[in-house]
Structures are given as structure tokens and as C-alpha cells.
Amino acid sequence: MIVGIDLGTTHSLIGYWSEDGSRLLPNALGELLTPSVVGVTDNDEILVGRSALEQLPLRPERTVAAFKRYMGSARETRLGKRGYRPEELSALVLKSLLADVKAQTGELPREAVVSVPAYFSDAQRKATRNAAEIAGIKVERLINEPTAAALAYGLQEKHDEAKFLVLDLGGGTFDVSLLESFDGVMEVHASAGDNFLGGEDFVDLLLEAALRELRVDAAGLQPGTRATLRARLERLKCQLSQHGEAHAALPLGDRTQDWSISEARFEQLAQPLLARMRAPIERALRDSGTRPQELDQIVLVGGASRMPMVSRLVTRMFGRLPLRHIHPDQTVALGACAMAGMKSRDHAFREIVMTDVCPYTLGIEISQTDSHQHVHHGLFSPIIERNTVIPASRVARYSPMRDFQAQLELNVYQGESPEVAQNVFLGKLEIPLPSRRAGENPIDVRFTYDVNGLLEVQALVVSTRSEHQLVIEQNPGLLKPEEIQRRLAELAALKVHPREQQANLALLTRAGRLYEEHTAALRQEIGAGLLQFKAALETQQPRQIEAARRYLGALLDQIEGESSPLPP
Numbered sequence: 001m002i003v004g005i006d007l008g009t010t011h012s013l014i015g016y017w018s019e020d021g022s023r024l025l026p027n028a029l030g031e032l033l034t035p036s037v038v039g040v041t042d043n044d045e046i047l048v049g050r051s052a053l054e055q056l057p058l059r060p061e062r063t064v065a066a067f068k069r070y071m072g073s074a075r076e077t078r079l080g081k082r083g084y085r086p087e088e089l090s091a092l093v094l095k096s097l098l099a100d101v102k103a104q105t106g107e108l109p110r111e112a113v114v115s116v117p118a119y120f121s122d123a124q125r126k127a128t129r130n131a132a133e134i135a136g137i138k139v140e141r142l143i144n145e146p147t148a149a150a151l152a153y154g155l156q157e158k159h160d161e162a163k164f165l166v167l168d169l170g171g172g173t174f175d176v177s178l179l180e181s182f183d184g185v186m187e188v189h190a191s192a193g194d195n196f197l198g199g200e201d202f203v204d205l206l207l208e209a210a211l212r213e214l215r216v217d218a219a220g221l222q223p224g225t226r227a228t229l230r231a232r233l234e235r236l237k238c239q240l241s242q243h244g245e246a247h248a249a250l251p252l253g254d255r256t257q258d259w260s261i262s263e264a265r266f267e268q269l270a271q272p273l274l275a276r277m278r279a280p281i282e283r284a285l286r287d288s289g290t291r292p293q294e295l296d297q298i299v300l301v302g303g304a305s306r307m308p309m310v311s312r313l314v315t316r317m318f319g320r321l322p323l324r325h326i327h328p329d330q331t332v333a334l335g336a337c338a339m340a341g342m343k344s345r346d347h348a349f350r351e352i353v354m355t356d357v358c359p360y361t362l363g364i365e366i367s368q369t370d371s372h373q374h375v376h377h378g379l380f381s382p383i384i385e386r387n388t389v390i391p392a393s394r395v396a397r398y399s400p401m402r403d404f405q406a407q408l409e410l411n412v413y414q415g416e417s418p419e420v421a422q423n424v425f426l427g428k429l430e431i432p433l434p435s436r437r438a439g440e441n442p443i444d445v446r447f448t449y450d451v452n453g454l455l456e457v458q459a460l461v462v463s464t465r466s467e468h469q470l471v472i473e474q475n476p477g478l479l480k481p482e483e484i485q486r487r488l489a490e491l492a493a494l495k496v497h498p499r500e501q502q503a504n505l506a507l508l509t510r511a512g513r514l515y516e517e518h519t520a521a522l523r524q525e526i527g528a529g530l531l532q533f534k535a536a537l538e539t540q541q542p543r544q545i546e547a548a549r550r551y552l553g554a555l556l557d558q559i560e561g562e563s564s565p566l567p568p
Contacts, residue, residue, distance in 0.1 A: 001016060001101075001105070001107050001109045001110060002016070002017075002109065002110070002111045002112065002113065002340040002343055003015065003098075003101060003109040003111075003112045003113070003337070003340055004017070004022070004112070004113045004115075004148075004333060004334075004336030004337035004338070004340040005094065005097060005112050005113070005114045005115065005333070005336055006115045006148070006333035006336055007036070007068065007090060007093065007094065007114055007115065007131075008036055008068070008172075008332075009036060009066055009068040009069060009171040009172025009173060009198060009200065010035065010036055010065070010066070010170070010171030010172065010198075010199065010200065010303070011033040011034060011035055011036055011329065012033075012034050012035075012036050012094075013033060013034070013097075013333035014098070014100060014101060014333070015333055015334070015336075015337040016101075016109075016337055016340060016341075017337050017338060021338075022152070022333075022334040022335075022337035022338055022341075023337065024330060024333055024334070024337070025100055025101055025104055025105075026100070026104075027049060027050075027096070027097075027100045027502070028100065028103070028502040028503055029049075029050055029502060029503045029506060030503075031050070032329075032330065033329060034048075034050070034093065034096060034097060034100075035049050035050055035052065035053040035065070036066075036068065036090075036093050037049065037052040037053045037056060037063065037064070037065040038052050038063070038067075038079070038084070038089045038092050038093065039051070039052035039055045039056070039059065039062055039063035039064070039079065040062045040063075040079040040080035041055070041059075041062070042059075042062075044080050044081060047063075047505070047509075048092050048093060048096040049093075049096055049502065049506070050502070050506040051502060051505045051506040051509050053065070054506055054510040054513050055509050055513075056227045056231070057227040057228040057231060057513050057516075057517075058224065058509070058512060058513050058516060059224075060223035060224050060227045061079075061223065062080055063079070063227075064077045064079060064089060066171070066172055066200060067086045067089045067090065068086070068090065068172055069172050069195070069196065070086045071086045071087070071090065071120070071124045071127040071128060071131075072086075072120075072123035072124035072125075072126070072127045073086065073123075077089070086127065086131075087127050087128075087130045087131040088131070088134060090128070090131035090135075091135040092135075094112075094131060094132060094135035094137060095135045095136070098135065098136075098137060109137060110137075111137065111138045111139070111140065111343075112132060112137050112138070112139050112340070113139070113141045113142075113143055113336050113337075113343060114128055114132060114139050114141075114142055114143070114336070115142070115143050115144070115145045115148045115332050115333070116128055116142050116143070116144065116145065117144070117145050117173040117175050117195055118144040118145060118146055118147070118175045118176075118177065118191040118192070118193045118359040119175065119191075119192075119193040119194065119359055120195070121414060121424050122414065122426050122455050123426065125142055128142060129142070140343075141339065141343055143335065143336055143339045143356075144175070144177070144188075144356060145168050145173070145175050145332045146166045146167075146168045146175040146177030146191060146193070146301075147177055147179070147188055147191070147356050148332045148333075148334075148335030148336050148339065149166045149168050149177070149299070149302075149331045149332050149335050150166045150179040150186065150188065150335070151186060151335040151338050151339060151354060152326060152332070152334040152335035152338060153166065153299050153301075153326065153331070154179070154181050154186050161181065161182045162180070162181050162296040162297065163178070163179070163180045163181075163290065163294060163295055163296050164180075164295060164297040164298065164299055165177070165178050165281070165284070165285075165295050165297075165298045165299065166178075166179060166299045166301060167277075167281065167298065167299065167300050167301070167305065167310075167314065167322070168301045168302045168305075168331075168332065169197075169199070169277070169300070169301075169303075169304040169305045170198050170199065170302040170303060170304060170332075171198045171199045171302075171303060171304065172195075172196070172198040172199075172200055173193060173194065173195050173196075173197065173198050174193055174194045174197040174198060174276075174277060174280065174302075175191065175192075175193040175280075176190075176191065176192045176193055176280045176281055176284045177190070177284070178190045178284045178285065178288045178290055184353060185353045185354075185355070186353070186354045186355070187355045187389075188356045188357050188389075189287075189288035189290065189357070189387070190283075190284040190285075190287040190288035190290075190387045191284065191356075191357055191387065192279075192280035192283040192284040192287070192359065193359065194276060194279075194280055197273065197276050197277065198302075198304055199237070199302075199303060199304030202237060202273060202304065202307065203230055203233050203234050203237055205266075205270055205273070206233040206236065206237060206261070206266070206269075207226075207229055207230060207233055209261065210229070210233065210248075210250060210259045210261075213259065214250070214252065214257055214259060216252055225251065225252070225253070228513075228517060229250055229251070232248045232249070232250055232251075233248060233250075235248065236248040236261070237266075237307070238306075240263045240266055240307070240308075241306045241307050243263070244262060244263050244264075245261070245262045245263065246260065246261065246263075247259060247260035247261075251517055263308060267308075267312075270309060274309065274310075274313050277310075277313060278313075278317070281317065287386065287387045288387070292318050292319075297322075297323050298314055298318055298320070298322040298323065299322065299323050299324070300322045300323065300324045300328065301324070301328050301331035301332065302328055302332075303328055303329045305324065305328050306328060339354075342354065355389055355390075356389075356390055356451060357386075357387045357388060357389055357390060358384055358385075358386060358387065358388045358390050358392060358449050359386060359387070360414045360415065360416070361382045361384065361385050361414065361416055362382070362383055362384040362412070362413075362447055362449065362455060363380050363382040363383045363384070363412075363413060363414075363447075364381055364383065364410055364411060364412055364413065364445060365378060365379070365380065365381075365411040365420045366380075366381045366398065367379065367401055375401070378419055378420050378421055379418060379419065379420070380413060380415070380417060380418055380419060380420050380423055381396070381398075383395075383396050383445060383447045384447050384449055386416065388449075390449050390450065390451055391448070391450045391451055392447075392448070392449050393446060393448040393449075394446070394447055395444050395445065395446040396444070396445055397442050397443070397444050397445075397462075398442065398443050398445060399439060399441060399442050399443070400441055402438055403436075403437045403438050404435050404436065405433055405438065405441070406432065406433060406435070407430060407431065407432055407433060408430075408431045408433055408443060409429075409430055409431075410428060410429040410430075410431060410443075410445065410457070410470070411425065411427075411428045412425075412426040412429075412455075412457055412470060413425055413426060426455065427457075427470055428470070429457065429459060429469075429470040431443065431459050433461065434461070434463055436463060440463070441461075441462075442462045443459055443460065443461055443462065444459070444460040444462060445457070445458070445460075446458045446459075446460070456469070456470070457469065457470035458470075503549065504545070504549065507533070507549060507552060507553060507556075508530070508533070508534075510556055511526055511529065511530045511533070511552060511556060514526055514556055514559055514560070515527060515530065522559060525555065525559075526555070526556070526559070529551065529552045529556075530552070532548055532551070532552070533548045533549065533551075533552045535548075536548035536549075
């Protein structure tokens with residue numbers, strides 16, 4: 001079985017392609033969305049998903065979220081007794097998703113198609129593959145998130161010929177793709193994006209505004225208090241998508257303060273973020289040579305796209321309302337499942353061809369002499385331009401600066417700036433040169449970029465026909481193969497809470513969080529419910545446990561103001 005996975009900043013989903021189309025699978029709690037959160041209990045047990053999210057306000061030093069933003073870096077997060085790299089944290093989320101598939105189908109997937117932001121660098125893509133390897137799943141195919149969303153939308157709409165713009169505002173990233181479908185071909189013309197713009201940034205805005213208006217020093221907040229405030233303001237953000245005004249009770253040390261904000265005020269605060277959304281949209285249109293009036297549809301996906309201000313921004317830019325036909329949280333996952341179906345050569349895809357583009361420019365560092373014979377160093381020479389249809393292979397010829405130069409250092413970058421200092425370094429290759437004059441010593445540099453967004457660099461010394469290949473895995477921040485194997489073995493030895501107990505564990509953690517947040521009568525009520533639930537767990541009787549779980553869950557829902565009267 002080949003599965004499709006949306007490995008998101010805030011939530012992750014998994015599913016597969018069936019005869020009825022893309023099918024997403026729920027986790028042990030019956031939810032399609034698994035929070036991309038990992039924690040370690042005081043007993044050094046690993047928590048993943050909802051239970052880890054509930055622990056975040058209680059044990060912020062033992063819980064981590066939004067680690068996708070650090071993929072491709074050497075950053076480590078200490079949880080309990082050891083440090084975890086972003087790849088390992090992502091691997092734990094992947095293992096949890098794979099366990100959900102096995103629990104429901106009886107089959108452990110052999111391969112996965114994983115979605116990544118279109119603007120993920122080479123290092124970030126390799127880190128995603130490493131995470132899959134650590135989780136024990138083969139990943140040959142990575143799919144850009146807006147491309148996956150476009151695939152899901154295109155399959156649902158089944159247009160014979162259409163050009164549409166997909167805007168994907170997720171928890172941590174914003175991606176744009178301009179896609180055209182015709183005669184069974186789905187062709188991406190341009191991609192653009194921002195790896196550090198998403199729903200989390202809008203929550204940060206609310207947090208800053210609340211602390212400022214309530215005159216609270218942000219620097220003095222305890223990590224647990226900050227995590228609780230963010231959780232409350234995340235719910236407030238969701239309420240603002242439904243109502244013109246919303247309020248939240250914010251725990252601030254020894255007091256709780258009520259804070260409210262209107263949707264109009266929220267939009268006013270968010271103007272800098274909305275302005276950042278315009279730039280990738282305009283770039284995708286410009287790169288593809290498309291005028292706004294040539295678009296048949298503008299499609300919004302991603303959980304954060306529910307905010308009314310996002311729809312209003314798009315309406316102002318294009319003079320029409322955007323579409324949101326598919327559940328925005330699920331669109332990328334549905335597209336990843338469809339790509340899994342394409343990879344397994346399902347008959348439904350026999351007449352469908354999907355093309356993608358390289359979302360950023362790839363090139364090398366060069367030096368050049370101007371008309372006054374001044375040498376300028378650190379310049380960027382593009383070899384594969386952004387939004388080139390992939391797979392692609394391009395070659396360019398260069399010469400050393402000096403006569404009889406013994407060695408040439410080839411530094412590889414991605415980015416759009418004319419100076420490499422402003423671009424992203426990918427790796428370097430040192431090439432020995434024969435003793436010749438500069439003009440007689442050319443080097444052909446070939447870049448090959450595949451459909452997974454992985455780059456191969458080859459350099460050919462023309463005079464000697466000697467070839468050199470760049471292994472970018474040596475880039476700082478990436479794990480070497482032996483390091484991957486070592487970390488895989490370490491993760492296998494960790495105590496991961498059994499999947500079948502995840503629902504109970506998540507409820508216990510949630511009850512513990514609310515117990516800490518409240519006082520007096522409410523705390524007593526939660527404590528009594530907790531005691532009753534723990535007693536039911538001791539009986540090991542499934543029906544009794546289920547009844548107690550329903551009662552405690554309803555009690556907690558009522559306390560958080562989310563639900564209904566308690567069941568009898």
C-alpha cells in the first residue's frame with residue numbers, strides 16, 4: 001500500500017487512494033487531524049498528537065510544536081533526558097500516522113507520498129525524507145503542497161480546460177500555485193510562497209495585542225502560561241471566523257482577565273501579514289505571464305484560509321469571490337493520496353499527466369570583472385531559473401579567474417538575489433584543474449532537478465573530461481546516513497504510549513490541564529470526574545471505561561464552553 005501524507009506544521013493527516021477516490025483515515029481518537037506535537041511525560045513516555053497538545057500548557061519544557069519550521073537545520077529540542085532534531089520529531093508523528101493505518105487496514109504501508117511546502121529548500125526536502133526513513137517508511141515522491149491541493153481540486157472539478165490559482169495558507173507556511181488543466185494534463189505554470197507565514201503568525205498577533213492592551217510584560221510570562229494563552233487565542237481566532245467579535249478568558253498569573261476583539265480590529269492588526277501574502281501571489285502571476293482576468297477560479301485551501309480577511313484580500317485583488325469546495329484542512333492530504341494513486345498506477349490515473357515546476361532559482365557563486373577592470377565577488381549566476389518545468393537539466397560553461405589556477409571551488413545556492421549572501425547556501429564542490437591559462441580551462445556545470453525537488457550537481461573539466469559530483473547531503477544541518485541509522489535505533493528503544501490508550505491518555509492530560517487552569521468549585525468538579533474516570537480504567541471493562549470517558553469528556557467540553565449538557 002502507498003499512502004499519502006500531509007505532514008503539516010500544526011496538524012498532519014494520512015490516507016490512501018481507493019476505488020472511491022482519496023480516503024483519509026482517522027487516528028485513535030476518531031479524528032482526521034493529528035496535531036503535529038510531540039511530548040515526553042515525567043515517566044519518559046513519548047506522547048504524539050492530541051495528548052501531547054494537551055500536555056503543552058502543563059509541561060512546555062517537555063513538549064514541542066511547530067518543529068516543521070526547523071526542518072533542514074541542526075536545531076535540537078531537549079525533551080526530558082535527550083535532545084530531538086526536527087527529523088526525529090517528524091518521524092514520531094509519521095510513526096503515529098502509520099500505526100493508525102495499520103490499526104484500521106491491518107496492513108503497514110510500504111511507501112508514502114509526503115507533501116512539503118513549495119518553497120522548501122533542498123536541505124528541508126532531504127530532512128523530510130530522512131524523517132520518513134527514521135519512521136521506517138520509504139518515500140520516493142515528495143509533492144509540493146499547493147500542487148497537491150491543485151490536484152485534489154482538479155480531480156473533484158474535472159474541468160476539460162481551466163486555469164486556476166491555488167492559495168494554501170496553512171499553520172506555518174503560505175504557498176501559491178498557478179495551474180492549468182487541459183486534455184488530461186494538469187500542468188503547474190508557477191509556484192511561489194513564504195515558509196514563515198501561516199496561521200501561527202496570526203495567533204502571535206492576537207497574543208501581542210492582548211498583552212499590550214492588558215499591560216502585561218511578555219518577557220515575564222512563564223512558558224506554561226504562554227502556551228495556555230496561545231491555545232485560548234487560537235480558539236478565539238476560530239470564533240472570529242464565525243462572528244464579528246469574540247472574547248477569551250486569559251489566565252495571567254494569579255488572575256484571569258477577559259479580553260475581546262472585533263474581526264475588523266483583527267484585520268487591521270494583520271495588515272502586515274496580509275501584505276506579505278500579496279507578494280507571492282503577484283510573483284506567481286508575473287512568472288507565469290498570466291493576467292488576473294485569465295484565471296477561471298481562485299481556490300483557497302489550508303486551515304488558516306477560513307479567516308474572512310483572507311477571502312476579502314483575494315476578492316479585492318481579483319474582483320471576485322474565491323472558491324473553497326473542499327474542507328480546507330484536508331485538501332493537501334487528499335491531493336497527496338491522489339498522487340499515491342498515480343504512483344501506484346491506479347487505472348483512474350491512466351489518462352492523467354501531472355507536471356510541476358522548480359519553485360526557486362538554482363545557481364552558483366561567481367566573480368566578474370567590470371568595464372573598469374574591478375573584480376566583483378559573491379555574485380549569483382542562475383543555472384535553473386525558478387518555475388522551470390521539472391524534471392529539468394541545464395548546463396552552463398564557466399572559466400577560472402586566473403591563469404594556471406590549480407583548483408576551483410563551486411558554491412551552490414538557491415534564491416533570487418543577485419548576491420549570494422542573500423541566498424540559501426546548499427553545498428560546495430572542490431574541483432582540481434589542469435595547469436592551463438584561464439581561457440583554455442572551461443568547466444561545464446550541470447544542474448539536474450527531479451520531480452521530488454532534489455538537486456544533483458555535476459562539473460565537467462572540458463580539457464581532461466574528468467567529472468565531479470556534488471553530494472549535498474554534506475550540507476550543515478543534514479544527517480549523514482550512519483547518523484540516520486543511529487537515531488532510528490534510538491527512537492525504536494523509546495517508550496511510545498500504546499495507540500489503543502491514546503484516547504484515554506489525551507483525556508487525562510486535558511483534564512489535568514483544565515484542573516491547573518481553574519480553581520475552587522470547578523477544580524473540585526474536574527477532580528471528581530478525573531477520579532471517576534481513573535476508577536473506571538482500573539476495572540479494565542471497556543463499556544465502563546467508555547461511559548466514564550464520555551462523561552468526563554462532556555464535563556470538560558462544558559467547562560471550556562464548547563458543548564452541551566452532560567449525558568446521564
